[in-house]
Amino acid sequence: MNTVIQLLYLLTAVFFMLGVMRLRSPATARSGNQLAALGMAIALAATLWANHRFAGGALIALAALLGLVVGSAAALKVRMTAMPQMVALFNGMGGGAAALVAAGDWVARGPGGAAGAIAALFTVLVGSVSFSGSLIAFLKLQEWIQGRPIVYPGQKAVSLLLLLVDLAAGVALAAGNLGQGPTPMGLYSLLALLLGIQVVLPIGGADMPVVISLLNAMTGLAAAASGFLLQNQVLIIAGALVGASGTILTQQMSRAMNRPLSNILFGAFGQLRTEGGQAVEGTVQSATVEDVATLLAYARRVIIVPGYGLAVARAQQEVRQLMDKLLQRNVDVRFAIHPVAGRMPGHMNVLLAEADVPYDRLYEMEVINPEFAQTDVALVIGANDVTNPAARTQPSSPLYGMPILNVDQAAHIVVLKRSMNPGFAGVDNPLYLNPKTQMLFGDAKASLTQLLKALDEV
Amino acid sequence: MGSGLLVETYVFVLAVFVGFQLISKVPSVLHTPLMSATNAIHGIVLVAALTLAASVRTPGGIWVAAGAVFLATLNVVGGFVVTDRILGMFRSTKRSE
Numbered sequence: 218m219n220t221v222i223q224l225l226y227l228l229t230a231v232f233f234m235l236g237v238m239r240l241r242s243p244a245t246a247r248s249g250n251q252l253a254a255l256g257m258a259i260a261l262a263a264t265l266w267a268n269h270r271f272a273g274g275a276l277i278a279l280a281a282l283l284g285l286v287v288g289s290a291a292a293l294k295v296r297m298t299a300m301p302q303m304v305a306l307f308n309g310m311g312g313g314a315a316a317l318v319a320a321g322d323w324v325a326r327g328p329g330g331a332a333g334a335i336a337a338l339f340t341v342l343v344g345s346v347s348f349s350g351s352l353i354a355f356l357k358l359q360e361w362i363q364g365r366p367i368v369y370p371g372q373k374a375v376s377l378l379l380l381l382v383d384l385a386a387g388v389a390l391a392a393g394n395l396g397q398g399p400t401p402m403g404l405y406s407l408l409a410l411l412l413g414i415q416v417v418l419p420i421g422g423a424d425m426p427v428v429i430s431l432l433n434a435m436t437g438l439a440a441a442a443s444g445f446l447l448q449n450q451v452l453i454i455a456g457a458l459v460g461a462s463g464t465i466l467t468q469q470m471s472r473a474m475n476r477p478l479s480n481i482l483f484g485a486f487g488q489l490r491t492e493g494g495q496a497v498e499g500t501v502q503s504a505t506v507e508d509v510a511t512l513l514a515y516a517r518r519v520i521i522v523p524g525y526g527l528a529v530a531r532a533q534q535e536v537r538q539l540m541d542k543l544l545q546r547n548v549d550v551r552f553a554i555h556p557v558a559g560r561m562p563g564h565m566n567v568l569l570a571e572a573d574v575p576y577d578r579l580y581e582m583e584v585i586n587p588e589f590a591q592t593d594v595a596l597v598i599g600a601n602d603v604t605n606p607a608a609r610t611q612p613s614s615p616l617y618g619m620p621i622l623n624v625d626q627a628a629h630i631v632v633l634k635r636s637m638n639p640g641f642a643g644v645d646n647p648l649y650l651n652p653k654t655q656m657l658f659g660d661a662k663a664s665l666t667q668l669l670k671a672l673d674e675v
Numbered sequence: 676m677g678s679g680l681l682v683e684t685y686v687f688v689l690a691v692f693v694g695f696q697l698i699s700k701v702p703s704v705l706h707t708p709l710m711s712a713t714n715a716i717h718g719i720v721l722v723a724a725l726t727l728a729a730s731v732r733t734p735g736g737i738w739v740a741a742g743a744v745f746l747a748t749l750n751v752v753g754g755f756v757v758t759d760r761i762l763g764m765f766r767s768t769k770r771s772e
Contacts, residue, residue: 230690236716240708240709247759249712250708257719261725269729272731273731280745284746284747289756292754303753304707307711307750317724317739325733429710433713441687451719454687457687457694458690458693461694465698469703562707563705563708570764578768
């Protein structure tokens with residue numbers, strides 16, 4: 218029987234791999250996800266077949282049922298604009314589950330040898346940090362706590378101290394100096410939870426794509442470590458797969474910001490600052506809706522540059538209608554997607570997909586950047602730092618070196634923006650003072666609605 | 676190092692390499708579904724949670740196991756459903772016309 222179960226776990230691993238393989242193309246991705254879900258169902262069936270005698274069967278069944286109901290209700294109801302926080306939340310749940318498993322196993326069976334002890338302590342530490350860190354990321358994205366970095370003097374020292382104390386506690390636990398009961402393990406977990414809160418609090422909203430990816434990788438590694446603990450290969454394989462995925466995304470996101478991971482984690486980037494960046498001379502030209510409508514209607518090529526502001530204004534449907542209207546007038550409309558636009562990797566793609574914008578109109582930065590020079594109008598909606606030319610030209614700017622969308626090379630630039638407030642990085646954007654730039658102030662959704670009306674009258 | 680642990684280390688290292696190969700070919704348009712699908716995949720800790728649930732005997736242990744089962748189920752179900760919802764929205768020009 219044991220061999221059959223092991224083979225079923227192998228089948229699960231194969232399904233996971235095939236599923237991820239199908240995520241390489243939007244046409245096959247959905248079936249890939251379903252394949253992975255099928256793999257998961259096989260693993261769960263095999264596990265229940267191997268272990269069907271539960272001491273607290275009713276409670277366990279209730280817990281599973283509750284997870285099923287809450288999980289599917291949340292997943293079906295969540296708005297696409299709230300997707301980053303939902304992903305963060307589900308990620309945290311996995312981390313928390315891994316930590317509970319390892320802690321529970323430790324108290325029930327005791328540390329099983331040196332390797333077992335290391336695996337258990339690692340799982341509890343990383344799983345707990347991922348749990349509480351993801352919850353803080355969730356609260357920030359949901360704006361239940363402020364998105365800007367929350368900092369206080371000596372914060373890094375406190376984080377380091379927490380980590381060292383927790384590691385020391387881990388060594389003492391492994392050596393058996395703290396006894397076997399649940400209390401020492403509970404304290405060890407508590408310290409790890411505090412560490413997770415402490416590490417994510419000083420990270421600002423615009424750096425969330427990196428943080429979410431990193432937390433994703435951490436939960437994966439916690440799952441893999443729990444596989445070492447329980448000597449279960451499918452946990453190791455699946456955990457390693459997720460660890461690799463999260464690591465790649467983390468690397469790609471920090472590369473797209475041109476900042477090393479350490480700077481993102483410990484730099485408290487995006488604090489409101491008074492100094493920094495040199496002041497730029499020039500005047501801001503504000504446009505009327507009619508001006509912009511005429512400009513767009515007689516353009517041949519338009520590139521729309523969406524940013525987080527689009528998600529905040531929930532204006533994705535209006536953008537799609539604008540695209541449709543322009544296409545009817547034989548204007549070529551494309552979308553330029555910066556890798557870190559929004560609050561999670563691929564955020565803009567999901568938002569526009571929800572509004573039925575075909576994915577083949579969406580272009581990655583490297584592909585679309587040479588096209589701006591041949592573009593009549595670049596329409597920037599709720600994007601700021603990713604269009605800031607200071608990133609190319611001003612070594613003193615905090616954004617210097619970050620790859621940006623070359624919006625300033627278009628013949629005309631129209632920026633939809635709420636006000637002249639600086640973007641997340643707290644840096645002025647010289648793009649707005651460019652003589653080619655016209656600003657259309659106001660809420661993106663309201664501006665776009667007026668723009669759609671004005672287009673009918675052109 | 677026991678032979679079991681050695682085999683597990685082999686599996687882990689090879690799986691990391693396979694993971695890097697598979698994931699690095701995912702285009703950025705699919706980064707959100709990639710993240711939420713891998714998110715669902717690490718819900719495999721539900722296997723670990725169920726294994727623990729079958730081995731504990733004390734009331735405290737049962738509560739901890741139930742907590743793990745709850746969180747992991749949430750992770751699995753929520754992750755796969757959300758990913759399916761997201762991917763259901765992706766359309767190409769051909770299919771939308």
